[in-house]
Amino acid sequence: MTALSDQPARDRVEGDTSATLFVEAGAGTGKTYALVRRLSTLLLVDAIPIEQIAAITFTEKAAAELRDRLRVYLVDERDKGAPLADKALAGLDTAAIGTLHSFALRLLSENPLEAGIPPRATVQQDTAASAALDALWQECALLLFGQGPSASREGDLARAVDEVLDSGVSPTAFHELVEALHRDWDRLPTDPLHDGTPLPSTPDLSEVIAAATAIVGWKEACQDESDLLYATLGKHETWLENLHTSLADPTASPTWSELLGSPESAGRGGKGANWGGKEVLDEIKGEIRQLPATCEKIMLEYWTPRIQLIVDALTVVVRRHANQRQRRGTLEFHDQLVLARDLLHVPQVRERVREQYRRILIDEFQDTDPIQLDLAELLTNAVDGSGPESGRLFTVGDPKQSIYRFRRADISTYLRARGSDDSTESGVEVERLSTNFRCSRAVLDWVNEVFTEILVPSEGIQPEYRPLEAAPGRPPHDPAHGPAPFVFRSEERPRSARLMPATRMCGTGPRPLMSPGSSPPPSKRDGPTSPKPGSRHR
Incomplete structure (x- = not known):
């Protein structure tokens, strides 16, 4: 069987739980599978109780999928004789696997007095x-x-x-x-x-x-x-x-x-x-x-x-x-994030929550906003402020898919948190998954050619495009199945002019x-x- 070119990165994602990893995973590269495998390593190998893990996703649908796929994997491992699988399965339904807002509400509900809310706060x-x-x-x-x-x-x-x-x-x-x-x-x-x-x-x-x-x-x-x-x-x-x-x-x-x-x-x-x-x-x-x-x-x-x-x-x-x-405990979604961040600025609460949640995993990190980054840093950073404690934080995302600026998502926040590839000062290491299991080789060739040209890197604004690779065994284009995808170029305008619509779309700001x-x-x-x-x- 042909080895994947990014197999070393996949091995670290799944097994190196002592490292603080920022994983960049393009579309169709199996990031949910990688998340499930890393969670299973934490549960079954490192013996970290599921109650001490928080896995944060962007949508409720993604959270449900992650929980279901982890359940299937744990059942398989239990059938193979994994001794800790039953304990993990018993706590799976109440585990902190959900959206950022649900995690924030969990923190508030567990610390209502310090948060200044009634014991039974609700979400509008x-x-x-x-x-x-x-x-x-x-x-x-x-x-x-x-x-x-x-x-x-x-x-x-x-x-x-x-x-x-x-x-x-x-x-x-x-x-x-x-x-x-x-x-x-x-x-x-x-x-x-x-x-x-x-x-x-x-x-x-x-x-x-x-x-x-x-x-x-x-x-x-x-x-x-x-x-x-x-x-x-x-x-x-x-x-x-x-x-x-x-x-x-x-x-x-x-x-x-x-x-x-x-x-x-x-x-x-x-x-x-x-x-x-x-x-x-x-x-x-x-x-x-x-x-x-x-x-x-x-x-x-x-x-x-x-x-x-x-x-x-x-x-x-x-x-x-x-x-x-806040006083009535009828919170909006944004209230939950703000109050949770303020709550974690209370030293006693922060230490208690840090002891409770020893591992934080964040999916779709390219859509992070400043509050989400604050929460992650407050829960994972070392006391001396030198960056995340080793192994506490794991994030996965695709910077070129950052599209939620209207929700405060800011790609520059992601890039600052990630740091450069060769930077070791923050303790963060970057790994990339590039093998795509979803698309045909012909489609990937087209995507790489087009977006390498369109997504021009700009510091703090637009990350570089990193090509996706077809999974081993994907055949080249067969003319018998129809014409191959191609790039249609207009010779009436210079290349820079052809890219202007995309540039405008990315750079348009809000009107006053x-x-x-x-x-x-x-x-x-x-x-x-x-x-x-x-x-x-x-």
């Missing part, structure tokens, strides 16, 4: 969580908009909300802001963002007016009014007139905020001969290109304290709701929740019962 399911978010939004909307469209409100907060609404931001954006604060309540600042200084009644636009006036003044230097740059300066003149109008009449459209949000560009036209030389032309365009930065600076100075006031007010409500969930001046003003201000976007899936 989708319906209850949605209702709780609705209640949070109603309270926040009442704070922001008052009771009904004609509500009379006073103070800097009311003024900040009204000005943001008048700038063109819809109530929907406020709802999205509340959702974002609720989703990341543990990251909210403990101190107010706003320093308490009174809000200026009007923006100081003197700097941008002076810059725009100087730009328009260049029209007098033009020797040919048919020059395209002359027309561009005419657009700047109109823009400046609209800016003056918006300051004199707050109801005018466009508003000053909309104008500063979209200043005119330098365009591509202009001949040096019509402006007294290329140096003059470059100077004019240089001043135009500086205008957006000036506009942005003024926008930030004006809107930042207003948004800070709004966020400060909402933070108080969001934190109060989070504290109420509130950006005054970016949308048309609303027809009216809606109250707490205004329509809101549909609930988002976790």
